[in-house]
Amino acid sequence: MPAKVTSQVSILVADDDAQDTMLVRLAVERASLGLKLQSVKDGEEAINYLMGRADFANRHTHPFPSMMLLDLKMPRLSGFDVLDFVRRQPGLKQLPIVIFSSSDDPKDIRRAYDAGANSYLCKPHSNGDLAELLKALEEYWCKFNQFPACD
């Protein structure tokens, strides 16, 4: 028997496309995946969330995530800016960050890894593919993986 995913993993989704975030939420709910989602709509909000600043100061309503799913092309601060910030920030640099982008441009992929992305996923074109991707994401990051503590 395959091991069950037991604990809920919290993921911060940073994406300026509200519809994409909604589709991710819907797919997670439909498949009853053990993923608890929080979302922000640009890079600046992502950094504020991680730092517990501005609208995100309350850790009961905005718990610190186990990992982040990060879009690249966003207004204000891009995903690359967020990566640069996180990887330079003591107490935060260890946070696993998975890129979730519609770009499959090798230049973006290379730049994301160079900036410290843990993995790079492309947004699928169909809901079926999205469900499959999120299932694989849950199995990979939640079954065997241990998350680091951040502070």
Added chain:
Amino acid sequence: MDMKKLEHILLAKDNEDYALLFERALKAAGVEARLNVVSDGQEAVDYLTGTDPFSDRTKHPFPKLLLLDLKMPRMDGFEVLSAVRQRLGFTQLPVIVLTHSDNPADVRRAYELGATSYFRKPDSLEGLDEMIHVLHAYWLKFNHFPE
């Protein structure tokens, strides 16, 4: 890039029996991957840099994934991680720590040094099979590598 198979996995592990178990699990999962095994951290670095005796890239191709134990002689997993990410600048190689330790300080330090993820070593054959399946599905089907 050929995404049909994972092709080359480098396992850095100070235990030959484990390498055999791993090889068996790859076959059982139907994963077409070639497993190269090194037995300590210094060998892992020599392998990645193509240093003698690993200079022949047809026999010792650059891996698609590195599975890295932490406790190894000569150079431990943490030292390998910092060499890979800092000194050698291999930012695009997924390095998955595979260890018995679930000490939070080890987990945190591994990520700080640039580990891609941190896996508790499964303690049953079924667990190992499942881990291989999950690794394969994620890195083969979904993750994107440059070029």
